[in-house]
Each structure stands twice: as C-alpha cells, then as structure tokens.
Amino acid sequence: MYASRNIELCSKDCLCLFVCPTGAADTETGQIDRDLCLDGCRLCVDACPSHAIYLVMNNYPEPGVKNEELTSLMMALLERKTEQEQAARNLESAAQKPGEKKLAMALGKSLRILAEDCAREAGFMLPQSRSVRDMLKELTETVDSEKNEIISKLLREIGKVK
Amino acid sequence: MTIPRNAFPAIFSNLAKASEKQQLYVLEKLFSELSESMQLKSSSRKVSPETIKNQITEDLQNQYPEIMKKAEYTEERGVHRALRWGEKVTTLQKSLIDRYLLKGDEFFVENDLFICEACGFIFLGKTSPGLCPVCKAPEKRFTKVS
Numbered sequence: 530m531y532a533s534r535n536i537e538l539c540s541k542d543c544l545c546l547f548v549c550p551t552g553a554a555d556t557e558t559g560q561i562d563r564d565l566c567l568d569g570c571r572l573c574v575d576a577c578p579s580h581a582i583y584l585v586m587n588n589y590p591e592p593g594v595k596n597e598e599l600t601s602l603m604m605a606l607l608e609r610k611t612e613q614e615q616a617a618r619n620l621e622s623a624a625q626k627p628g629e630k631k632l633a634m635a636l637g638k639s640l641r642i643l644a645e646d647c648a649r650e651a652g653f654m655l656p657q658s659r660s661v662r663d664m665l666k667e668l669t670e671t672v673d674s675e676k677n678e679i680i681s682k683l684l685r686e687i688g689k690v691k
Numbered sequence: 692m693t694i695p696r697n698a699f700p701a702i703f704s705n706l707a708k709a710s711e712k713q714q715l716y717v718l719e720k721l722f723s724e725l726s727e728s729m730q731l732k733s734s735s736r737k738v739s740p741e742t743i744k745n746q747i748t749e750d751l752q753n754q755y756p757e758i759m760k761k762a763e764y765t766e767e768r769g770v771h772r773a774l775r776w777g778e779k780v781t782t783l784q785k786s787l788i789d790r791y792l793l794k795g796d797e798f799f800v801e802n803d804l805f806i807c808e809a810c811g812f813i814f815l816g817k818t819s820p821g822l823c824p825v826c827k828a829p830e831k832r833f834t835k836v837s
Contacts, residue, residue, distance in 0.1 A: 533714060537831065563714065585713055596765050601692055602758045603770060606777075607702075608695045609754065613746050615697070615731060620738040628799030629740065632791050635804040635813050635836045636743060639784060642811035643777050644701035645708070650773045651692075656706045656718055664694065664702075676728050683721045690715060 530584040531566040532573050534559065538581035545573035545582060588691070592658050600651045607647035614640035657691040699729040744788045750781055779825045780811045787813055804836040 534545075536559045545554040545561075553565035554573050561573070561582070574582045614637050621633035652660045665680050665687075672680070694702070703726035710718035755778045762770050791799055805819040806812070810826035819833040 560714070596767050596770075597692070599758075599762055599765060599767055599770050602761060603773070604692060604694065604698065606750075606754060606758060607698050609746070609750060611695075611697045611701055613743060614701075615733070616738045616743050616746065618733045619736055620740065620743065622733050623737065626796040628791065628796035631799050631804055631836055632740065632787065635787070635806060636784060638806050638836065639780060639811040639813050641701060641704065642806070642808065643780060644698075645705035646773045646777060646810070648698070648702040648705045650767075650770045653702050653706065654709065656710045656713075656715070656722065661706065668699075672729075676725065679721055679725045679728065683718065683725065686715075686718050686721060690713075690718070 530569045530571075530586055531563050532561045532571065532582050533585045534561050535581045535583070536560070538579050540579040540581070542578050544576045544578060548572040548576045589655055589657065592652075592655055592660070595650075595652050603647045603651040607644050607651060610640050610644035610647060614644060657687050662687060662691075696729075697731060700726045700731075702726075703729065740788050740791055744785060744792075747781055747785050747788070751778065751785065755781070776810045776825055780813075783813060783825075787815060790815070805833045806836060808832045808834060 549572065550570070551565045551567060553562040556562050571584055574584060617633050617637035617640055621630055621637060624630040624633055653664065655661065662684065665684055669677050669680050703722045707719045707722035707726060710722055755774060759774050762774060802815050802817060805814040807823040807826065807828050809828035809832050810823060812823055812825040814820045819830055821830050823832065
C-alpha cells in the first residue's frame with residue numbers, strides 16, 4: 530500500500546515531511562512519490578493533522594460474482610442510457626438556441642454518468658479485474674488495428690498492477 | 692453476456708476514472724483513448740427535447756420499476772443503489788426538459804446548470820446547490836455546464 534494525498538484537504542502544515550523516511554512526501558506536484566513510498570509505512574497518514582493522507586492498495590481483491598440476470602439487465606439499461614446520451618449529443622450539435630444547447634449538453638453529461646454507473650453494476654467496476662481483462666481480450670477479435678494497439682498496451686499495464 | 696457495441700465508450704470512460712482514483716495515470720489515459728476511439732459519430736438525425744423526454748419517460752415508467760422488481764429479492768446492494776439514484780436523476784432530467792418546454796430558452800440562458808459528477812444529478816440555478824440531494828456528494832463534485 531502506498532500513501533496518497535488529498536490535496537483539497539491538505540493544510541500545508543507539512544508534518545508528513547518530518548516523518549517520511551524516504552522523502553516521498555516532498556514533491557512539487559503535491560502528490561506523494563509512489564516510487565519512493567514504503568509499502569504500508571503509514572507514518573505520514575498518522576502524522577497528518579488534516580487527515581489528508583490515506584493509503585491506496587496495490588492489489589485489490591477480485592470483485593464477487595454478480596447475479597447474471599441482473600448484470601444483463603444493467604447492461605440493457607446501459608444501452609438505453611447510451612442511446613439517450615447520443616440523442617442529447619445530436620441535439621447539442623444541431624441546436625439553434627443557446628438554452629437548448631446548454632440543456633442538451635447537461636443531459637449528455639448526466640446520461641454518461643448514469644451509463645457509467647450501469648457499467649459498474651454490469652460487472653466492470655475495477656480496471657484490473659478478471660472481467661475487464663477477459664472483456665478486453667475478447668474485444669481484440671472484433672476491432673481494428675488502431676484499437677488493438679491500445680488494448681494490448683492496456684493489458685500490459687494491467688498486468689503490472691494486478 | 693454479450694456487450695452491445697454502443698456500451699463500450701461508457702464502460703471505458705468509467706474505467707479511466709477508476710484508474711485515475713488509484714493514480715494509475717497510464718491506465719487512465721489508455722482507457723480514455725479507447726473510450727474516445729469507440730465513440731459513435733453524432734448523426735445528423737434531427738432530435739428534439741421531446742424525443743429525449745419520451746425515451747426518459749419510458750425508463751421511468753417501465754425500465755426502472757421492472758429491474759427493481761427483479762433486484763428486490765437479491766443481495767445486490769450496488770444494483771439497488773444504482774437503480775434508486777438512477778431513477779431520481781432520471782426523474783430530474785425529465786423535469787428539467789419539462790421546465791425547458793414550459794419556460795422557454797431565455798430561462799435556461801439566464802440560469803446555470805450544475806452537474807454532480809458522482810451521480811449525474813442536474814441542478815438549475817444561479818449557484819451550485821452545495822450538497823448533492825441525490826447522492827450527498829460535496830459541492831466540489833459539481834461542475835458548471837458551459
């Protein structure tokens with residue numbers, strides 16, 4: 530596990546710098562240097578007066594098996610939300626009136642967020658999970674070479690973190 | 692389970708967000724790229740606010756109640772939660788379109804729209820609503836549509 534800083538909570542009291550044994554907490558980006566952070570050390574987490582530092586897992590457990598009927602239903606709902614999102618995007622690009630354009634833009638964004646929630650509940654929540662890896666592998670058979678290149682990079686990267 | 696072709700952009704944009712939260716920025720970028728590359732081109736098919744309202748109304752009248760009924764006797768808490776939030780957010784989408792049709796374009800130009808990035812709730816007003824009434828996300832999760 531490595532430490533991560535929620536920069537919006539950080540009050541810059543910098544007590545993490547006093548306790549960090551490797552200097553990982555001291556960076557220009559405001560984020561803790563993951564490569565220097567000691568696995569599970571958590572000295573900075575406990576020292577922070579603003580509760581701005583937490584530990585991120587290196588390995589997440591494989592998500593539990595979901596009810597198959599429900600995942601299919603959530604996938605069907607995702608399909609509907611996407612169709613509506615597409616309709617909102619079409620309205621956005623064709624809109625003549627500024628208020629209508631704003632409405633369409635908001636609907637498109639909102640529908641995408643709903644679609645993403647359906648995607649999580651249809652079994653694709655954790656990037657490094659088996660269901661995501663299997664889905665990516667299956668997808669390689671039906672997409673063009675440009676997308677395949679992205680997918681093979683993805684599978685390589687996921688292999689590093691899982 | 693077969694995945695409909697149009698579902699991939701949202702699946703991958705969601706995985707990009709989940710990667711970003713773990714600070715896996717290379718994964719985030721690749722998932723975003725894949726999401727965008729699978730995005731369907733916007734068609735020139737004429738769509739009106741009423742068309743979208745009709746699709747949304749169908750979700751509220753049939754889709755949500757039916758899936759909720761199926762989910763009722765299962766232990767799938769995430770699905771229950773997603774359906775409750777989704778139904779509320781969708782109800783508010785519909786009321787927003789109704790207000791547009793009733794009050795006209797001017798009203799939407801005078802006011803701002805804010806979206807909760809956590810659940811999709813859309814708020815219409817002069818300033819952001821603070822806490823999200825649907826999912827209780829804090830004010831910083833709201834973005835202004837412009």
